[in-house]
Amino acid sequence: xxxxxxxxxxxxxxxxxxxxxxxxxxxxxxxxxxxxxxxxxxxxxxxxxxxxxxxxxxxxxxxxxxxxxxxxxxxxxxxxxxxxxxxxxxxxxxxxxxxxxxxxxxxxxxxxxxxxxxxxxxxxxxxxxxxxxxxxxxxxxxxxxxxxxxxxxxxxxxxxxxxxxxxxxxx
Numbered sequence: 333x334x335x336x337x338x339x340x341x342x343x344x345x346x347x348x349x350x351x352x353x354x355x356x357x358x359x360x361x362x363x364x365x366x367x368x369x370x371x372x373x374x375x376x377x378x379x380x381x382x383x384x385x386x387x388x389x390x391x392x393x394x395x396x397x398x399x400x401x402x403x404x405x406x407x408x409x410x411x412x413x414x415x416x417x418x419x420x421x422x423x424x425x426x427x428x429x430x431x432x433x434x435x436x437x438x439x440x441x442x443x444x445x446x447x448x449x450x451x452x453x454x455x456x457x458x459x460x461x462x463x464x465x466x467x468x469x470x471x472x473x474x475x476x477x478x479x480x481x482x483x484x485x486x487x488x489x490x491x492x493x494x495x496x497x498x499x500x501x502x503x
Contacts, residue, residue, distance in 0.1 A: 333361070333402055334359040334360050335474045335475075336355050336359040336361070336362045336363065336471065337362075337437050337457040337471060337473070338363070338364050338365070338380075338471040338472075339367065339439025339440075339458070339459060340365070340367045340385070340439045340460070340461060341364070341367065341368050341460050341461050342367055342368075342459070343368075343369040344461050347460055347489060348364075348376045348460075351471060351489070352376070352379050354491050356379070360402060361400060362380045362381070363381050363382075364377065364381070364383070365409060365438055365439035365456075365457065366386075366394070366410075367411065367440070369390075371393070372394060381398055383398055383410055384396050384411060385439065386413040396414055397427070405435065406434050407433065407434070408428045408431045409438070410424070411439055412439055412441065412456070413440045415427060417438055417456075418440065421449070421454065424436065424454075425449055429452075434453070435452065436452055436453070436455070437455050437457075438456055439459070440456075441464065442458060442459040442462055443456060444458030444463070444466065444468075444470040444486050444494075444497055446484040448501045453474065455472050460489050469489040470486050470497075471486070471487055471489070472484060472486050480502055482500070482501040483499075484500075484501070
């Protein structure tokens with residue numbers, strides 16, 4: 333299973349289309365973790381599972397969180413602001429455990445990162461518009477090759493992999 337994850341695009345649309353086009357035949361699922369600032373019926377969002385971000389106030393057609401089930405895995409998606417992810421991941425982790433999530437995808441901080449906790453892999457793809465912590469505008473692809481191995485790869489907007497951020501997890 334391969335999942336493309338973007339977040340915090342803050343009004344960008346052509347860039348979302350380009351990322352989709354680049355990976356559409358390589359991934360099983362596309363997720364946007366909020367703050368797209370685009371209408372729910374925008375044509376470039378149709379391929380994505382979307383959630384509500386704190387800046388999506390004019391577009392309240394998205395859920396605050398969603399659970400996507402794909403190939404026997406549970407993907408918990410939220411923006412992160414309702415769980416105070418800039419302060420701690422504890423509330424987010426508790427909610428993900430309630431869902432029995434295998435993966436947790438979130439945004440809000442604009443910081444590209446991934447980590448494993450209690451058998452769940454957490455991924456913040458960063459931002460394709462306003463990155464923090466590094467200069468590259470980022471998104472991620474998460475691949476579960478088998479039950480025990482997960483690769484999280486980060487990419488610059490142009491598709492170049494950022495190998496220093498990419499990680500392999502063995503569960």
